[in-house]
Amino acid sequence: MNHWPAPFADRPVDATVTVPGSKSLTNRYLVLAALADGPSRLRAPLHSRDSALMVQALRVLGATVTEVPGDGEYGPDLEIVPAPRGADAADLGSVAVDCGLAGTVMRFVPPLAALARGVIAFDGDPHARVRPMGPVIEGLRGLGVDLTSPDGGTPRSLPFTVQGTGAVRGGHVAVDASGSSQFVSALLLAGARFTDGLHLEHVGGPVPSLDHISMTVEVLRGVGVEVDDTVPHHWVVSPGPIRAFDVRIEQDLSNAGPFLAAALATRGTVRVPNWPEHTTQVGDAWREILPRLGAEVTLDAGTLTVRGGERITGADLADTSELAPTVAALCALADSPSRLTGIAHLRGHETDRLAALVAEITRLGGDAEETDDGLVIRPAPLHGGVVRSYADHRMATAGAILGLAVPGVEVEDIATTSKTMPEFPQMWARMLGQHAQAGAGS
Numbered sequence: 358m359n360h361w362p363a364p365f366a367d368r369p370v371d372a373t374v375t376v377p378g379s380k381s382l383t384n385r386y387l388v389l390a391a392l393a394d395g396p397s398r399l400r401a402p403l404h405s406r407d408s409a410l411m412v413q414a415l416r417v418l419g420a421t422v423t424e425v426p427g428d429g430e431y432g433p434d435l436e437i438v439p440a441p442r443g444a445d446a447a448d449l450g451s452v453a454v455d456c457g458l459a460g461t462v463m464r465f466v467p468p469l470a471a472l473a474r475g476v477i478a479f480d481g482d483p484h485a486r487v488r489p490m491g492p493v494i495e496g497l498r499g500l501g502v503d504l505t506s507p508d509g510g511t512p513r514s515l516p517f518t519v520q521g522t523g524a525v526r527g528g529h530v531a532v533d534a535s536g537s538s539q540f541v542s543a544l545l546l547a548g549a550r551f552t553d554g555l556h557l558e559h560v561g562g563p564v565p566s567l568d569h570i571s572m573t574v575e576v577l578r579g580v581g582v583e584v585d586d587t588v589p590h591h592w593v594v595s596p597g598p599i600r601a602f603d604v605r606i607e608q609d610l611s612n613a614g615p616f617l618a619a620a621l622a623t624r625g626t627v628r629v630p631n632w633p634e635h636t637t638q639v640g641d642a643w644r645e646i647l648p649r650l651g652a653e654v655t656l657d658a659g660t661l662t663v664r665g666g667e668r669i670t671g672a673d674l675a676d677t678s679e680l681a682p683t684v685a686a687l688c689a690l691a692d693s694p695s696r697l698t699g700i701a702h703l704r705g706h707e708t709d710r711l712a713a714l715v716a717e718i719t720r721l722g723g724d725a726e727e728t729d730d731g732l733v734i735r736p737a738p739l740h741g742g743v744v745r746s747y748a749d750h751r752m753a754t755a756g757a758i759l760g761l762a763v764p765g766v767e768v769e770d771i772a773t774t775s776k777t778m779p780e781f782p783q784m785w786a787r788m789l790g791q792h793a794q795a796g797a798g799s
């Protein structure tokens with residue numbers, strides 16, 4: 358496997374960076390476009406492995422997705438014409454959806470398949486088969502959908518087959534969403550198209566990544582879907598049409614994270630323009646997290662500016678969700694201990710991220726330990742070495758952050774960043790090139 362020599366920054370970065378579109382927003386709007394009452398357009402969407410898998414899934418289910426020129430820096434716009442429905446709906450026959458390693462595809466698409474007519478087989482990368490799926494499967498079964506595993510029994514994970522009849526009864530169903538917020542989002546996104554709508558109830562421990570559920574609810578309301586979330590752990594989606602739309606996708610604030618982290622790792626300055634004024638993206642939390650780690654953060658006229666301090670300070674941080682690998686890399690460079698909590702469910706992400714972070718930080722000489730629901734990371738001098746990426750885009754970018762401050766770090770399979778940011782190696786080099794130019798001029 359290829360090893361990427363992570364660039365070491367021998368002086369502070371000074372760069373302005375814009376990142377590609379949000380994975381979470383792109384894949385939600387793609388799903389909604391396939392269910393909408395007319396053609397929709399996504400402006401400046403993400404183009405990456407996860408969004409390509411979603412586009413391909415929609416095509417398999419009969420939608421037409423076309424790339425059209427747009428003004429996005431990172432690729433064309435997308436126009437989506439939904440598949441004909443009702444009496445006009447084609448019988449798809451036996452078709453297959455490849456989920457890759459995308460949580461959004463493996464969780465959000467099965468409800469769409471149930472609304473189509475055909476026998477739709479789902480599978481993905483080897484690790485996708487161990488990502489938790491049970492509550493989506495049980496939820497759909499509770500709503501009247503027939504799903505089977507290859508041996509004919511009740512599936513618990515990928516691979517499985519959805520017997521799409523063109524309609525889903527819907528109504529009340531209870532699931533345990535403590536393993537992933539995506540179990541909730543998956544059912545909510547399609548809920549308005551179920552005959553009786555959806556009353557989803559969560560039973561179990563705390564639901565992680567609540568920002569992502571807020572995003573789902575806000576996006577749904579934006580396309581005319583009525584969602585009642587006033588009672589904790591209950592979401593009621595009224596049956597009705599999903600309005601066709603034309604939206605601009607915000608840049609991915611979670612993926613802005615590694616670049617912002619570079620300011621702390623090199624005691625430099627990184628600016629991200631077009632920071633949304635209002636957003637449901639979890640990455641907006643960088644504005645609270647990075648000051649806790651010693652940075653100065655300002656948001657002025659839509660540009661977020663992060664200035665690294667003399668040192669990175671450790672911190673106790675809860676519920677960092679998909680930001681956690683980036684946070685952990687910074688904590689490994691801090692000069693006081695950190696405790697990350699509320700992230701037990703990261704064990705079900707692209708890899709077991711808690712185990713992976715401990716293994717890779719330790720491999721570079723660091724001091725990291727797993728707890729029941731997170732990590733403890735203590736200061737220790739780091740040395741060079743290979744950071745394994747486990748097919749996990751955020752492990753790869755965590756390795757890149759460490760490499761800025763530690764000479765001799767190599768990241769295995771940097772190309773795995775293509776899951777959500779195929780341009781990452783070039784963007785990283787450009788960020789460091791800007792620092793060289795700024796240095797040459799000063």
Ligand SMILES: O=C(O)C1=C[C@@H](OP(=O)(O)O)[C@@H](O)[C@H](O)C1
Nearest residue numbers: 381537538539542565566569679
């Ligand atoms: O709905 C979404 O777009 C996501 C929800 C979160 O999943 P979990 O709740 O499993 O953390 C997040 O980590 C993932 O990257 C994207």
Ligand SMILES: C=C(OP(=O)(O)O)C(=O)O
Nearest residue numbers: 458459460461679706707
């Ligand atoms: C957990 C993540 O992805 P997925 O959408 O595959 O769950 C992530 O991007 O950090």
